[in-house]
Amino acid sequence: MNWSGVAAWVREHAPALHAAFLPPSGIEIGGVPPDLAAWWREFDGVDRAVLGDESPLLPLSWHPLDVVSALRRRTRADRLPIAADCFDDADLLFVDLHDGSVVTEETGREWDRVTAMLDHVLRMFERNDDPVYRLLRYEDGHINWDTRPTLTRGSHAVQ
Template identity: 40%
Template sequence: MIWRVNWTRADAWLRSHAPELHAKFLPPATAADVAAAEEAIGAPLPADLAAWWTACGGLEEADYAPLVPEFYSPFGVGRALEVREMTMRIRREVAVDPRVGDVDSYEARKLGEPAGSLIGDLWLPLFVPIAVSASGSYLFVDLREGPLHGCVMPFDNVEGADEEPLWENVAAMLAGVAEWLEGDFLAEWRP
């Protein structure tokens, strides 16, 4: 399980080099929490995301720290579900381009596109937020079907999902986290 190796590296680095930050992590999710999340989302979570959440509880919003390269602070499962619901509602009511017309049809069409497809300003029900930047932009896991199912993409708070995936899955993202911590993290962030 490559995700475990990568998160273990990151966790060990935090314990050794940033214990005050490590102490701020919330308790990890339980299997019941993950099952409840899957029920709320209406789809199974990728194994690497579910496993990461059972190892890492994320940080409170007030304890922002850019642990996911280079600007994102990780969510636990509870905060992820809150942000998902809020963002779906806000994006659907306010941010969708008025030229779209029928938002339901537009959403259905976008849900049918393969994971990793750019979407713009609508937050789809199969987007699972996993981290937030200080500016309020998100990283999310795309649960749409396709070869990139489970990829990690950025969602800009102004432009939406208009960039290619950053990582093919959560395991690859966690490798980036470990490399970031072991490399440039201390130069970029001071507790």
Template identity: 25%
Template structure:
């Protein structure tokens, strides 16, 4: 999907999600932060050394993630159980995972290994965190959703990463993720408990 199309799909899905949250889960809607600033977006782009996909920009320009401390009050905004990162927290998480990767990798081969894996096509599995991976959401239990900014036809795909090194494909891109969330909300897949928290069966 072309960049402009990805941004348009993301914007339409964001509107649908926002309408649903306002009608059915206002506490979850209130957990979203104000839009990200251009300096925030530039910091993310500089950290990964890659342009941010237009659908990711559209998402962060709508809301700079969520107030993460409110997860116990509002549930999970992204299935199966993730909360969107603010950019600053996304960059902290990325730095942490990179530090962990350096500690467990053979130091004499680290640079060669990272360069080799970082130059493989987006969507290719790797058991350690790579510089071109940008976290976008957390499950607060050692799991992250990340956008794979390596090259290739799957550039911008959204994948899951867990502390054990498991990597699972999820969505083609952020636009696909947001469109899927909007569909699932409108199809009443999300469960709202008595306290107004979102859960995904």
């Protein structure tokens, strides 16, 4: 899992986001995928009250939840919320507890595992060459995400 790389990049390039990182809670959660448990041992989400709708850590607009909020917001036995949309707090990103995938209600599977999500975010931070998401960096220490425009020629979508 590449959490340490993500955290180091944010500390250097997005200090406003880094200032909202919550320290590990020390709460051990059983029955979750090992990569989610490992992430939560190192990081307990962001202080969403500090960030508001700025600096979503995960594209396009996800603020990672702290462990207590995730457990409080859980409504299904087979899914555990791990992030909330920074614009619509009711919209959640989940880990499917059957296979460890990261999913949304609206679009389904986003990443195969938490590890894949963090590796993808680190690659986007370092290279900003993802075909779908574009990282935006601001002088005030915040970040944001956008989607890359797609033009359609015939039946093929091109960047």
